[in-house]
Amino acid sequence: MGRRSVAAHWENWSRTESASPTHVAHPEDEDALRTLVRQADGRRVRAVGGGHSFTGAAVTDGIQVHLDALADVQQVDVRPDGTAHVTVGAGIRLARLNAELGRRGLAMRNLGDIDKQSIAGAISTGTHGTGAGLGGLCTQVVGARLVTAAGEVLETSPTQHSELFEVARLGLGSVGLLAAVTLEVVPAFRLQAREEPWALDAVLEQLDGPDGLVEANDHFEFYWFPHTRGALTKRNNRVPDSVVEPLSRTRAWVDDELLSNGVFGLTNRFTTLVPAATPQVNRIATRALSARRYTAPSHEVFVSPRRVRFREMEYAVPREHLVDVLAAIDAWITASGTYVPFPVEVRFAAADDVWLSTAHGRATAYVAVHQYLRLPHVRYFDAVERIVAQVDGRPHWGKLHGLDATRLAELYPRFADVRRVRTSADPDGMFRNDYLDRVLATNE
Numbered sequence: 467m468g469r470r471s472v473a474a475h476w477e478n479w480s481r482t483e484s485a486s487p488t489h490v491a492h493p494e495d496e497d498a499l500r501t502l503v504r505q506a507d508g509r510r511v512r513a514v515g516g517g518h519s520f521t522g523a524a525v526t527d528g529i530q531v532h533l534d535a536l537a538d539v540q541q542v543d544v545r546p547d548g549t550a551h552v553t554v555g556a557g558i559r560l561a562r563l564n565a566e567l568g569r570r571g572l573a574m575r576n577l578g579d580i581d582k583q584s585i586a587g588a589i590s591t592g593t594h595g596t597g598a599g600l601g602g603l604c605t606q607v608v609g610a611r612l613v614t615a616a617g618e619v620l621e622t623s624p625t626q627h628s629e630l631f632e633v634a635r636l637g638l639g640s641v642g643l644l645a646a647v648t649l650e651v652v653p654a655f656r657l658q659a660r661e662e663p664w665a666l667d668a669v670l671e672q673l674d675g676p677d678g679l680v681e682a683n684d685h686f687e688f689y690w691f692p693h694t695r696g697a698l699t700k701r702n703n704r705v706p707d708s709v710v711e712p713l714s715r716t717r718a719w720v721d722d723e724l725l726s727n728g729v730f731g732l733t734n735r736f737t738t739l740v741p742a743a744t745p746q747v748n749r750i751a752t753r754a755l756s757a758r759r760y761t762a763p764s765h766e767v768f769v770s771p772r773r774v775r776f777r778e779m780e781y782a783v784p785r786e787h788l789v790d791v792l793a794a795i796d797a798w799i800t801a802s803g804t805y806v807p808f809p810v811e812v813r814f815a816a817a818d819d820v821w822l823s824t825a826h827g828r829a830t831a832y833v834a835v836h837q838y839l840r841l842p843h844v845r846y847f848d849a850v851e852r853i854v855a856q857v858d859g860r861p862h863w864g865k866l867h868g869l870d871a872t873r874l875a876e877l878y879p880r881f882a883d884v885r886r887v888r889t890s891a892d893p894d895g896m897f898r899n900d901y902l903d904r905v906l907a908t909n910e
Contacts, residue, residue, distance in 0.1 A: 476530060478517040479582075480777055481839065482866065487530035494535045496611075496619065496645045502531065503643065503896070504617035511896055513643050515587025516559060518580060519864035520778055522901035523591060523638050531643060533557030533586060539566050540646060548653045551608055556586035556644035564765035573654045576600045576685070577768040586644040591864030592636055592824055594832070595768060596687040596813035598680045604636040604820050609648030612641065615896040619645065632821045632880075633887050638863060640902055641891040657685070657767040658709065660701040663755035666690050669697050670789050680785075680814050685768075689809035690792065692799050693745035696752030698809070702767050713760035721758065727773040734774060734838040737807045741841075744805035776808060779847045779866045780834035781859035782824035785814065788831040794853045795835070804846050808836035821880035824860040834865075863905070871907035 477484040488509065493499040503511060510528035517524065524530075536555035544550045550572055554563060560581035567573050576595040583593065585603075594602030609623040612634050620642075622631035633641045669688050672679050679686050685702040733751070737744045783791055792810070799806055811834040815825045824830065835850050837843035843866075851859075851868055860877050861867030875881040888906060892898075898908070 474530075476514065476517075476524075478519060478524070480518075480520050480775060482520050482777060483522045483525055485525040485527065485530065487526050487528060489529045490532065491529055492532045492535060496536065496613075499531070499533075499536070499643060499645055500613050500617055500619055502529070503613050503615070506896060510898055511643065512899055513556075513586060513639055515557070515584030516582045518583050519587065519591055520866045521591075521864055522899065523864060524587070525899050525901065533584060533644075536645060537562065541648075542570060542572075550651050551648050552651050553609065553611075553646055553648040554585060556611075556647055557584050559584055560588060561769075564769075567651055568654060568763060568765070571654050572651045573764050574603075574606060574649070575652045576603075576606070577765060578603070579768060579770045580772055581765070581769045585647050585649075586639075587864075589635055589647065590637065590639050590644070592822070592862060593864070594813070594815055594825075595685065596815070596832075597685045598814050598829070599816050600685075601816055601818040601820070601825060602636075602823060604823060605818050606649050606651070607635040607647055608650045610634040610644055611646040613643040613645055615642065615892045615894065623648070629883070629887050630891060633884055633891070636820050636822045636863075637884065637888070638902055638906070640888045640897055640906060642897065655704050655764050656707055656709065656761050657702045657764050658705045658711065658759065658761045659767045660699075660703075660757075660759045662699050662701075662757040663752060664688070664697050664699045666695045666697045669699060670792070673788070674785075687811065687813045689811050691748045691752050691809045692796070692806040693748045694752050696749075696755070698752075698755055705761055709761050711759060711761045713758065713762070717758065722771055727771060731774045734807050735840070737805065738838060738840045741805045744807050747807060775839040776836045777839065777843045777847075777866060778834055778836045779843075779850065780811075780832055780862040781850070781854040781867075782815075782830045782832050782862070783854055783857050783859045785829045785831045787857040788812070788833070791831075791833055791853060791857060791859075795833075795850055798849045798853065799846075802845070802849065804849075805841075806835075806846060807838060807841075810835055821884050822863070822878060824862060826878060826880070832862075833859075834862075870904050874905060 474490045512526035513531045514524040534557045537558040538555045541553040578593050578595050589604045612620050683701045687700050689698045813832040815830045
């Protein structure tokens with residue numbers, strides 16, 4: 467059946483949310499998960515993955531469900547074109563998923579830069595990577611096995627319970643507990659990573675067009691350092707397996723551990739104590755950036771270690787408004803006197819048709835703002851939220867934002883359908899919590 471404990475305290479990675487559920491369950495298999503739902507006895511039920519959501523998506527005062535035991539590779543169906551449909555337990559963490567796929571000569575076609583999340587949590591909150599021709603993780607989902615509020619196990623897909631599938635693959639766990647997920651994956655591939663410091667103005671001038679940075683690279687993103695006109699660009703492109711340009715262990719440790727985590731953590735602590743030093747620290751950081759190029763299996767390029775704790779808000783804006791949005795953020799930071807030691811991250815995605823995808827129906831640029839854990843973030847995030855509201859920005863479902871169902875209904879053409887499917891699947895609100903009530907509205 468699985469372990470069950472009582473009244474444990476839980477806190478997410480960013481320490482923005484906490485919970486004291488009455489029970490904590492660790493079902494050992496799918497049957498135990500189904501039994502747990504059937505015996506919930508009126509208590510609310512929420513699954514928790516890696517705790518990397520900055521919002522209250524996983525918070526519950528009822529039964530908190532950990533799916534870590536449901537982490538097996540259940541089925542691999544290789545197709546004639548070399549792609550495959552791979553069914554995995556919903557609790558598998560992305561790091562293990564990438565390793566399991568790699569052993570089978572397979573890979574996710576796109577990933578974000580953190581691999582600590584469970585696959586269920588990652589797709590349910592709209593996790594994405596970057597690439598003008600690619601969608602988020604939810605677009606790679608072709609099936610989802612769901613335990614419903616009635617304790618039934620349903621196979622959902624574009625052809626089975628198709629409307630339920632839409633909300634199961636990106637819906638904050640509002641229609642049931644994911645037991646397994648089927649992903650469409652591709653043959654394993656290598657990426658050449660090119661990381662270079664650029665002037666921000668040069669980046670913005672060369673973003674668009676068929677030969678622009680976004681379109682001409684498989685995966686392009688950049689990091690702008692507030693208080694400066696400097697940026698770090700990342701261009702990741704597929705290369706043949708014969709192209710081998712390894713990054714030395716020493717260089718990898720210096721860049722990814724010493725500088726990106728160790729020194730970066732120290733500079734954030736320093737600027738917390740001496741806020742006025744932030745602009746100078748950021749200018750030094752941009753001057754210290756150095757170019758590097760290497761090749762590696764795709765997931766090793768996509769994923770970066772992140773050990774400095776922070777708060778984050780990310781908005782999806784129409785690509786054509788990106789430059790104006792960044793200019794407005796820059797102007798506000800300068801005028802307000804707010805100090806921001808963390809870079810602003812900008813990524814890109816293709817339009818898709820997933821009901822609650824932040825890229826639904828439009829080519830998208832993602833603007834992510836961060837603030838160090840010990841620094842105040844509310845004023846900065848509120849200002850950015852007002853700026854992106856002018857271009858109908860959509861917030862990442864798993865990151866901090868202030869919108870509610872009334873505004874979100876205006877931003878998503880299929881929002882009413884999501885609410886209808888959710889109400890039908892969970893009429894008594896078993897899977898409700900305060901965050902879902904705010905962003906999707908109650909079932910009442």
